[in-house]
Amino acid sequence: MSQPFRLNKEGLINRNKKISFTFNGKKLFGYEGDTIASALIANGIHLVGRSFKYHRPRGFFGAGVEEPNAKLQVEFNGHSEPNVNATEMELVEGLSATSQNCWPSVNFDVGAINNFLKMFFPAGFYYKTFMWPKSFWYKIYEPFIRKAAGLGVASIEKDKERYEHKFEYCDLLVTGSGPSGLASAYAAAKNGAKVILAEDKPRFGGTLLTDDVSIDNLSGKDWAEKIISELKSMPNVTVKNRSQVFGYYDHNMLVMFERVSDHLEKKSKFTPRQRLWYIRAKETILSTGSIERPIVFGNNDTPGIFLSAAAKEYMKVYGVLVGKKPLIFTNNDSAYETALEFKKNNVEPIILDTREEHSSELIDEAKSKGIDIRFSHGVIVANGYKKVKSAKIGKLNKDKNSFEKIETVDCDCICVSGFWTPSVHLASQSGNKLKYEEKIDAFIPDKKKQHETSVGAANGSFTLEESLKHGFENGSNLSAKITDTKTEIAIPNVNEKKYGAHDKFWCMPLPKNENSKRFVDFQNDVSVSDIEIALREGYRSIEHVKRYTTLGMATDQGRTSNLNGLQLVSNIENKIVPEVGHTTFRPPFTPITIGTIVGREVGMEYMPTRKTPMHEWHEKNNAVFVDAGAWKRPRYYKQGSETLFEASKREAKNVRENVGICDVTTLGKIDIKGPDAAEFLNRVYTNAWMKLPVGKARYGLMLREDGIVMDDGTTTRISENHYHMTTTTAQAANVLSHLEYYLQIVWPELNVNVVSTTEQWAGAAIAGPKSRDMLSKLYTDLDVSNDALPFMGYKEAEFFGVPSRIFRISFSGELAYEINVKSDHGIFMWEKMMEVGKEFGNQPYGTEALSTLRIEMGHVAGPELDGRTIPSDVSLNGLVSKKKDFIGKNSLGREAFNVESRQKIVGLIPIDRKSSIPEGSHIVQDQNAKLPNPKLGHVSSSCWSVENNNPFSLAIMKDGKNMIGKKFFAVSPLKNKSIEVEVISSHYVDPEGKRVRS
Amino acid sequence: MLYIKCPYCGLRAQKEFSYGGDATVKRPNINEEVSSEDWDNFVYMRKSPRGKHIELWQHIAGCRQWIKVQRDTATHEIFQTAKVTEEIR
Numbered sequence A: 001m002s003q004p005f006r007l008n009k010e011g012l013i014n015r016n017k018k019i020s021f022t023f024n025g026k027k028l029f030g031y032e033g034d035t036i037a038s039a040l041i042a043n044g045i046h047l048v049g050r051s052f053k054y055h056r057p058r059g060f061f062g063a064g065v066e067e068p069n070a071k072l073q074v075e076f077n078g079h080s081e082p083n084v085n086a087t088e089m090e091l092v093e094g095l096s097a098t099s100q101n102c103w104p105s106v107n108f109d110v111g112a113i114n115n116f117l118k119m120f121f122p123a124g125f126y127y128k129t130f131m132w133p134k135s136f137w138y139k140i141y142e143p144f145i146r147k148a149a150g151l152g153v154a155s156i157e158k159d160k161e162r163y164e165h166k167f168e169y170c171d172l173l174v175t176g177s178g179p180s181g182l183a184s185a186y187a188a189a190k191n192g193a194k195v196i197l198a199e200d201k202p203r204f205g206g207t208l209l210t211d212d213v214s215i216d217n218l219s220g221k222d223w224a225e226k227i228i229s230e231l232k233s234m235p236n237v238t239v240k241n242r243s244q245v246f247g248y249y250d251h252n253m254l255v256m257f258e259r260v261s262d263h264l265e266k267k268s269k270f271t272p273r274q275r276l277w278y279i280r281a282k283e284t285i286l287s288t289g290s291i292e293r294p295i296v297f298g299n300n301d302t303p304g305i306f307l308s309a310a311a312k313e314y315m316k317v318y319g320v321l322v323g324k325k326p327l328i329f330t331n332n333d334s335a336y337e338t339a340l341e342f343k344k345n346n347v348e349p350i351i352l353d354t355r356e357e358h359s360s361e362l363i364d365e366a367k368s369k370g371i372d373i374r375f376s377h378g379v380i381v382a383n384g385y386k387k388v389k390s391a392k393i394g395k396l397n398k399d400k401n402s403f404e405k406i407e408t409v410d411c412d413c414i415c416v417s418g419f420w421t422p423s424v425h426l427a428s429q430s431g432n433k434l435k436y437e438e439k440i441d442a443f444i445p446d447k448k449k450q451h452e453t454s455v456g457a458a459n460g461s462f463t464l465e466e467s468l469k470h471g472f473e474n475g476s477n478l479s480a481k482i483t484d485t486k487t488e489i490a491i492p493n494v495n496e497k498k499y500g501a502h503d504k505f506w507c508m509p510l511p512k513n514e515n516s517k518r519f520v521d522f523q524n525d526v527s528v529s530d531i532e533i534a535l536r537e538g539y540r541s542i543e544h545v546k547r548y549t550t551l552g553m554a555t556d557q558g559r560t561s562n563l564n565g566l567q568l569v570s571n572i573e574n575k576i577v578p579e580v581g582h583t584t585f586r587p588p589f590t591p592i593t594i595g596t597i598v599g600r601e602v603g604m605e606y607m608p609t610r611k612t613p614m615h616e617w618h619e620k621n622n623a624v625f626v627d628a629g630a631w632k633r634p635r636y637y638k639q640g641s642e643t644l645f646e647a648s649k650r651e652a653k654n655v656r657e658n659v660g661i662c663d664v665t666t667l668g669k670i671d672i673k674g675p676d677a678a679e680f681l682n683r684v685y686t687n688a689w690m691k692l693p694v695g696k697a698r699y700g701l702m703l704r705e706d707g708i709v710m711d712d713g714t715t716t717r718i719s720e721n722h723y724h725m726t727t728t729t730a731q732a733a734n735v736l737s738h739l740e741y742y743l744q745i746v747w748p749e750l751n752v753n754v755v756s757t758t759e760q761w762a763g764a765a766i767a768g769p770k771s772r773d774m775l776s777k778l779y780t781d782l783d784v785s786n787d788a789l790p791f792m793g794y795k796e797a798e799f800f801g802v803p804s805r806i807f808r809i810s811f812s813g814e815l816a817y818e819i820n821v822k823s824d825h826g827i828f829m830w831e832k833m834m835e836v837g838k839e840f841g842n843q844p845y846g847t848e849a850l851s852t853l854r855i856e857m858g859h860v861a862g863p864e865l866d867g868r869t870i871p872s873d874v875s876l877n878g879l880v881s882k883k884k885d886f887i888g889k890n891s892l893g894r895e896a897f898n899v900e901s902r903q904k905i906v907g908l909i910p911i912d913r914k915s916s917i918p919e920g921s922h923i924v925q926d927q928n929a930k931l932p933n934p935k936l937g938h939v940s941s942s943c944w945s946v947e948n949n950n951p952f953s954l955a956i957m958k959d960g961k962n963m964i965g966k967k968f969f970a971v972s973p974l975k976n977k978s979i980e981v982e983v984i985s986s987h988y989v990d991p992e993g994k995r996v997r998s
Numbered sequence B: 001m002l003y004i005k006c007p008y009c010g011l012r013a014q015k016e017f018s019y020g021g022d023a024t025v026k027r028p029n030i031n032e033e034v035s036s037e038d039w040d041n042f043v044y045m046r047k048s049p050r051g052k053h054i055e056l057w058q059h060i061a062g063c064r065q066w067i068k069v070q071r072d073t074a075t076h077e078i079f080q081t082a083k084v085t086e087e088i089r
């Protein structure tokens, strides 16, 4: 198991620890500190995937986030993840990686036929081809495209990993630990600021790890180490590696993605896999560095072609050679450092420099080391299918549009450099408009919109001296404004090589007989000819060219392709780049996992669960629960093999015949206090409230200002200036905000306070003809007769030694009471009721029986008060005062609310007295009418009437009251049902309301 | 995520607040005659300005006070916040 491309000594990897892994089933090994990419390259493997559109063989191109090709399906720690960037993922024991977007294998891919059919796949191919006929889209085109163009495969297993969210605040957030980032963080830390330093890679230092520089007589790497260890020792500094700040949002909120444990072999159960940080920073230093740009040439996507800085990083960080016969193809001096590094490792490179012969510090050094440099030269076409074998190179003429001489040279890799592009994504996301810097032919941040300052290469400063100086200055000045402390720091002495000017040249011309593809965007397979087609077809705006060709729209966000695309457009259009403009950067900068976005809010933690104090009792007694907002409410109590239908019928029947108890803790409860409380209620509710005596409850209806019913409930006058309001479970929070709105904003002169007491009280309803008998056993010392405690009466009394409130109110339409005790006593109350109620046949009942009881009584609830009904629609106009003003009153006079044919609540029974009517059914005259069949109304609530032993529904129907006695059809296309129904009164049981008063 | 200065609690994340619409709308007085045109304007008609806008927010997960926020609807910049009893000019 030798690693033919591993250097003997170079690199920052741990050679004492071998790590085994597999790639496409083949067992390989690397070292601790390797990425999947560096380990594969060390093993001489370059072919890792197939391209998106043409299925061309692809290899590694970069060494970090800029990588457009090497996206793998990776399995480790028991899960499978698609589209993992091989240049970023650290090697861990047992990891298994496979190529994606290829079938049946990366070496033999059937889809590669697309490559030979490429004349049929020009820009806009999908737009043009899959237009017609329409029916083909779902059945043929889409499945085909999905299959052919898929990247990885998302796992369908449940993600067992733990993900976390964290909220953090700091004075200064520094994004990137290259020289300028380190300097900024250090200066701010010395001023006492709270600093967070975030580095995307596992190792701190950025370019200091690979550049041949020295700072204060230390190597770049050693200086970075020294600064980092000092920062780590400071209590006001948080230093984070493997942490990518990927989004810059409003009000200086930045979001960071931390890879906590994927690189660890063992971790505790509670260690999260990844963590999302929401960081609110007072100031932000954007020290995100720059990314090398390629030069475009024929077949430039062949495996074995690298960015020149990536080749250097593989040597210096990982001790890996990307090839042993390198061609260095450049328009600037930085690639000479890569050539010198090869030379240092006894590999002989050839440098092809597009510039005319000249001299600079680096060129002179390369010359003195005997490196073969060919000026005015460039690569025309790379030869080789699955790996570069040779290259056709040419000597450019003076205008650089044709060749004076063409020859073929052998090589096993090509390292290309087209100069540097500042990483301005975070600045752009913050709202910074960016400006074009002629000197470096790239965009840099312009006027700041938020508290962000770009330094170093991200700001277009490509020398170490300048980067450090800007870093120290900005870190110090920005933090001093916050901490009021300024510590003087001597700017260190720097030794670095001076670069000459770069060549403004990014795309090699093709000789006449040559027509190989020149790729601009590797990940989306966008070539020079695609961009030419888009322009020829009339696309001018860069945003349109981008969408038509998909240039820069892949997951790498065009990091290596955007500017080359812009240059190309500007050359063809004869414009300068800033006139062409640039496309918008959007978060996230790098793909992040869905798990991290979701965090801990999954499963039971998706939202809080509200349980009543009696919850455990319900559980023990076979309650089947239903969600009511965040609350869990018993829907029914299952006995034996009962179905929902059987159980709810039994429970409801028992209430009608004996007595039942229901947990009503979830009802919203609002305590209202103050001398103006009565006046306030009088304005909030549609009915009169000024004369409600102490010790009495009243049913009330509240509207929105547009006249629509908002909520209903009872409110009880506890004492002179103290009321207890109940709301429906669903509207509790909205009603409280509504009351607060009017008290704080509209009528601040009213002396009233409101507070939610929903959580403070446990509530149980006792309903049924035997409820008074049962109550008398619960309160043996209290007179509970109809005279002493009449309908809508209220009493306070001890419940077996515990203070309690008794309300004689009814939702079921039966003689009923609601008892409230403090939450802590809820279970005590409930168990006592079960015990005492035995002799009366008491049974608990759930929400399903509760619904049955209220529906057959014609009592409205949420399905009728659905945000579209006014009081008269639901037969509650008796509660609307004509004398006084209240919220929403003025709207009730609107014309549409008062037309004769206005919708009204009605009851429906099936003609056959058997078929239950699905809720949501539409009421139509003729079930066979031509579509669209005119809709006369809809079914809002349905039940099986236990009183009459047949189905019954409530419906909201046009001109409802005049329809009584007529027959219609209730149709539900969803349930595929059409049921003939008769319209009757909505009050199906006890229409006079005698029972509640009995 | 916006960072909103509650006049009672200080700077808090947007998560703690709930939006309440245009703060400059004044409800017609209770018990006073109002033309249906004025009423309709109050209930339904709202401007949707691009730029400065004074709006109501409620600090629902905090002090539960309704507050005024002057915000740029395009850039989300917040210029000023105030109690509802205070004026924003």
Ligand SMILES: [Zn+2]
Binding pocket: B006, B007, B008, B009, B010, B059, B062, B063, B064, B065
């Ligand atoms: Zn507050």
